Amino acid sequence: MSNPLKPRSQTITDGRDRAPARSMLKAIGFNDDDLAKPIVGIANTWIETMPCNFNLRELAVKVKEGVRAAGGTPMEFNTIAISDGVTMGTEGMKASLVSRELIADSIELTSRGYLFDAVIALVACDKTIPGGAMALARLDIPSVLLYGGSILPGRFQGRDVTIQDVFEAVGRHAAGKMSDAELKQLEDVACPGAGACGGQYTANTMATVMETIGLSPIGSASVPAVDPSKADIGFEAGRIVMDALENDRRPHQILTRQAFENAIASVAATGGSTNAVLHLIAIARDAGIELTVDDFDEISERTPLLVDLKPGGQFVAADVHKAGGIQLIVKRLVEGGYCDGSQLTVTGQTLAEACSTAKESVGQKVIHALDDPIKSTGGLVILKGNLAPEGCVLKVAGHERNHHRGPARVFDREEAAMQAVTEGRVQSGDVVVVRYEGPAGGPGMREMLGVTAAIVGKGLGDNVALMTDGRFSGATRGLMVGHVAPEAARGGPIAALEEGDMIVFDIDKRRLDVELDDETMQQRLASWSKPEPRYTSGVYSKYAALVSSASQGAVTSAP
16 A cells, blocks of 8 residues: 555655665665655755855755654755855856846746655755755655754954955945954954855845745744754644645645745835845745735835844844844734734644744843834835836835935946945945846846945945845845846836936835836937847756846746
8 A cells, every 4th residue: 555645755765666776775775664664855955165065064964853753754855055155246146136037946846856756955045945845845745844054143343243344344445444454353253154144135124024924934944054953844844844744735735925025024024125026026926926026015015124123223133133033023923913813834833823932031122022113114115117117126224315316327347336335436426337247147136245344344335325126135235226127138218217317216205217208218228229138058058038028027937
């Protein structure tokens, strides 16, 4: 009699005709008892090129122990991972967003190939989290997504620091405000060990999203990577995925429209990364849920900013853990009516039930009370206008100005903009325009943290604005607008800009415009010619040909 908990893997492991497959699996240590049990794929994004995912080898050991203890047989496999922080400002950064698609595809492909009964995706750095979630949505088999955890903050001159401080220090150093010795000292201490970047940057934003949306167990994500209790969380994840298998609890039951709205609220309430817009739209597409950029503005407008986190605030992800964890944030949002607590989570509990046991640390100042918000509205704003007909995204988690008018300083490549900033050729009042860095134009939609951090470090963060068809790191702060769509490489209005054009940011009216009449814009675009592709073969060329607009999540899946 077939095992009902092996609805897929029995095709690989059971019966006379599968003797060759069993023989091959026995060669690497599996026995008949192992192969008679449900097979759980452990999708590990471990890689030895960054701190973010560096602890996932050890965490996988505990996860597999949990699966075995709950009656399953784990089979671990790896994906790739690209560090935004390591590759930032280089040609290598183009690989980052491309990697999201490859991570999703590889998890999906391996799981379909081996017919796993369930999957646990171990994720950490920026693109591994949405990549893992996209794959789980496509597979729609019992699944858990487990975050490896945040890095701890470093200490420099008596204060907590993160990688954001190092990027901004480059600008201060270029401006003569920091010595060689100080920059070296900061570089040496900012990243003290394993774990993803420590503020509410993209990794911790998406980790917050995954607990709130229900794919990750509540209480699992905010525990730092090096905390000894992370091992227990890994073991428990193995038990949870087996329980999901026994109860046939699948992502399509969890990833509802209401769950995505909950996720957007968690980004808004925590001052999270603009990259969440791209990633949630992409995950929603794979889950069969309609989601647009306008949803982010609407939900952010009605959600208060409650959590005081870098880059716009004071604290880091490890402080969230000390204060009460992501579960306390979610509890606040449910109690305030900003999240729908009736939504199902991976443990089988509703969101309200899962966060009900959250414990707030006495005197904590990280997660504000509902009657004491940092701001009455959330951290994400969507602008439209004659420069961004499909929209663009801005993070306003701090105390940014709501209006800026200035002349365009136009750059067709990130490196050119960075050189202009560090050499002092960008002046107060300017609008830095970085184009041809979109999904297809880059290709790969590079993040601009090097440029934006240099602007802040040079002391221009309060009086210079930036717009790009590329992306920003979650560590970016200031009046910086990304994801301008349509992008320049596909003839978007940003391609028509010329040096000195007057650009107006009006946050209150949700507008991004250039002071040109329609006729002038149309004449310029009519004379525009599409640039030659930067890559004519290989993965970048394929990605550029297939990728959608940023307003559609920059996905490459078939229409």
